[in-house]
Amino acid sequence: MKRVLLLILTNLAVMLVLSVTAHLLGLNRFLTANGLNLGMLLAFSALMGFGGAFISLLMSKTIAKWSTGARVIDSPAHPTERWLLDTVQKLATRANLPMPEVAVYEGEPNAFATGASKSNSLVAVSTGLLASMTEEEVEAVLAHEIAHIKNGDMVTLTLIQGVVNTFVFFLARVVGYLVDSFLRRNDEEEASSGPGIGYMITVIVCEIAFGILASAIVMYFSRQREFRADSRAATLLGSRQPMISALYRLGGMDAGGLPQGMAASGIAGKQGLMALFASHPSIEERVSALQTRTQA
Numbered sequence: 343m344k345r346v347l348l349l350i351l352t353n354l355a356v357m358l359v360l361s362v363t364a365h366l367l368g369l370n371r372f373l374t375a376n377g378l379n380l381g382m383l384l385a386f387s388a389l390m391g392f393g394g395a396f397i398s399l400l401m402s403k404t405i406a407k408w409s410t411g412a413r414v415i416d417s418p419a420h421p422t423e424r425w426l427l428d429t430v431q432k433l434a435t436r437a438n439l440p441m442p443e444v445a446v447y448e449g450e451p452n453a454f455a456t457g458a459s460k461s462n463s464l465v466a467v468s469t470g471l472l473a474s475m476t477e478e479e480v481e482a483v484l485a486h487e488i489a490h491i492k493n494g495d496m497v498t499l500t501l502i503q504g505v506v507n508t509f510v511f512f513l514a515r516v517v518g519y520l521v522d523s524f525l526r527r528n529d530e531e532e533a534s535s536g537p538g539i540g541y542m543i544t545v546i547v548c549e550i551a552f553g554i555l556a557s558a559i560v561m562y563f564s565r566q567r568e569f570r571a572d573s574r575a576a577t578l579l580g581s582r583q584p585m586i587s588a589l590y591r592l593g594g595m596d597a598g599g600l601p602q603g604m605a606a607s608g609i610a611g612k613q614g615l616m617a618l619f620a621s622h623p624s625i626e627e628r629v630s631a632l633q634t635r636t637q638a
Contacts, residue, residue: 378516387508391508391510402458406466411448415427430488433481436578446467446472451475454487455491463491471483480588489572498563506556506559509556522541525538557619565621569631582632586633
């Protein structure tokens with residue numbers, strides 16, 4: 343749950359920074375100068391929503407390395423690192439992808455893929471995962487991450503995030519304008535001077551509330567994306583069994599938390615009471631989907 347919460351907070355933080363910047367630049371006053379201009383507001387919301395999402399995407403690799411302390415393997419220091427590079431290269435070649443950066447970070451069992459494009463990507467695995475799995479299982483995990491890159495999942499989730507951000511920005515300002523107008527309904531002079539403090543406070547509160555609700559939509563698509571990555575990983579490996587074995591192994595582990603926006607790109611995710619906000623399906627669901635796929 344901590345990983346999903348951090349993912350939500352990261353997106354909310356970007357949105358709030360852009361929102362405060364817009365207020366300081368006087369854009370909110372411009373939009374409401376002659377009443378709320380819904381067409382202009384929608385265009386403004388799309389610019390801010392997609393802008394924030396793509397800023398996060400472009401920073402994803404840098405943030406991943408910084409937040410996990412991941413060390414990119416340039417020159418292998420030991421046989422395990424050489425095996426990692428060779429295995430990722432083999433899988434990338436099978437997937438017809440450029441070689442991604444490969445990194446290792448200290449932590450409990452997990453792995454993730456990130457990057458702004460297929461030609462600018464990163465695959466990272468934790469020391470806990472390397473120590474707890476067989477080579478065949480680690481290869482399955484790496485195939486899963488390569489599948490995320492091949493499927494363009496980082497960009498897809500960014501576009502989805504941009505859409506929901508747009509509606510969060512839009513609806514928050516509509517509600518803010520209505521609340522502010524109601525609070526100043528008997529003060530014509532103040533009302534004509536542009537949005538007041540009631541507008542700003544309402545917008546911020548609504549952006550947080552709507553942003554949390556919108557994250558459930560993003561997490562739904564994240565869960566669907568995991569099924570597709572599992573399926574493509576099985577194709578890359580030529581067998582479903584290594585992926586199933588790796589999933590079962592993860593099911594018996596305490597999957598390590600991923601910081602910031604890396605949660606939805608990991609191989610494993612914990613399930614809690616708030617299933618709508620889970621970035622990953624349960625291990626049982628993923629194994630069942632793999633078995634159904636290969637039996638069809």
